Amino acid sequence: MKLYFSPAACSLSPHILLRECGLTFDLEKVDTELHRTADGRDFYAINPKGQVPVLELADGSRITEGPVIAQYIADQAQATELMPAAGTLARYRVMEWQNYVSTELHKSFTPLFHAGLDDTAKATLAALLRKKMDWLDAQLQHGPYLTGEHFTAADAYLFVVLGWAKFVKLDISDLAHLQAFLRRVAARPAVQAAMRAEGLLG
Numbered sequence: 001m002k003l004y005f006s007p008a009a010c011s012l013s014p015h016i017l018l019r020e021c022g023l024t025f026d027l028e029k030v031d032t033e034l035h036r037t038a039d040g041r042d043f044y045a046i047n048p049k050g051q052v053p054v055l056e057l058a059d060g061s062r063i064t065e066g067p068v069i070a071q072y073i074a075d076q077a078q079a080t081e082l083m084p085a086a087g088t089l090a091r092y093r094v095m096e097w098q099n100y101v102s103t104e105l106h107k108s109f110t111p112l113f114h115a116g117l118d119d120t121a122k123a124t125l126a127a128l129l130r131k132k133m134d135w136l137d138a139q140l141q142h143g144p145y146l147t148g149e150h151f152t153a154a155d156a157y158l159f160v161v162l163g164w165a166k167f168v169k170l171d172i173s174d175l176a177h178l179q180a181f182l183r184r185v186a187a188r189p190a191v192q193a194a195m196r197a198e199g200l201l202g
Contacts, residue, residue: 001025004046004054006032007198008164010106011053013157014069015198019190020156021077027197067098070153081150090147097146097154104132105161112168126170133165133172140177144184151188159185 003018003025005011009032018025029038035050037043047054047064055063055072063069074083084090108129111117117125136158139146145155162182165172172178185191195201 001058002028002056004028004030004037004043004052004056005198006030006052008160008167008200009052010066010157010160012160012163012194012198012200013066013153014053014055014073015194016156016160016188016191017070017073017079017082017153019193020082020151020188021073021079023073023077066157067095067102067153070098070157071095074153082153082156084152093147094152094154097152098157101154101157101161105129105136105158108132109161109164109168112170113164122168126168129170130172133170133175133178137175137177140181144181151185155181155185156191159191 001018001023003011003015005015005027006029015027030036030043030052031038032043032050032052035043037046044050046056046062049064051064053064053066053069055069057063063072071083074080075086083094108125111125112122112129143149145151146158147154159182162172162178192201
């Protein structure tokens, strides 16, 4: 398998899961501004959407969209703590959180990265996002991870997205449960290995 990634982007989430599962894979860095791979190929030829992550399988077929890639990785490794068995309520709970992170958090951050957005609009969007962070902080008082005692694919995704707060100057330092969650996930060996491989840790 090969994971096409950009450092600190949402592709860090499946990267973490690949390492959590102990699967064998290669990494291919993508410049998401130029849409070129590290070896100079046109990334649009690999993914016409122009976005990471992309997981390329041994037969050359490719899977896109982070939450779907996460399910594939966990299922291949039979890592039922990361993604519970199909058909169980526990799996739907993880998918429920993946969907929330994707639609309510990930997509709320996206416009804050655009230089063309004026400061008033950014302030409005940041305030709306902060309200979601406040709600999320309250949910994490019930356990160490989103669905309880075990780290799942949804937690990996949330960890990556929360990491963007510093890039857009969204202060979440006062949210104690979120901060504890970030420290807890950051301490995992697979997370540290993935971040180191992407040049995010020394």
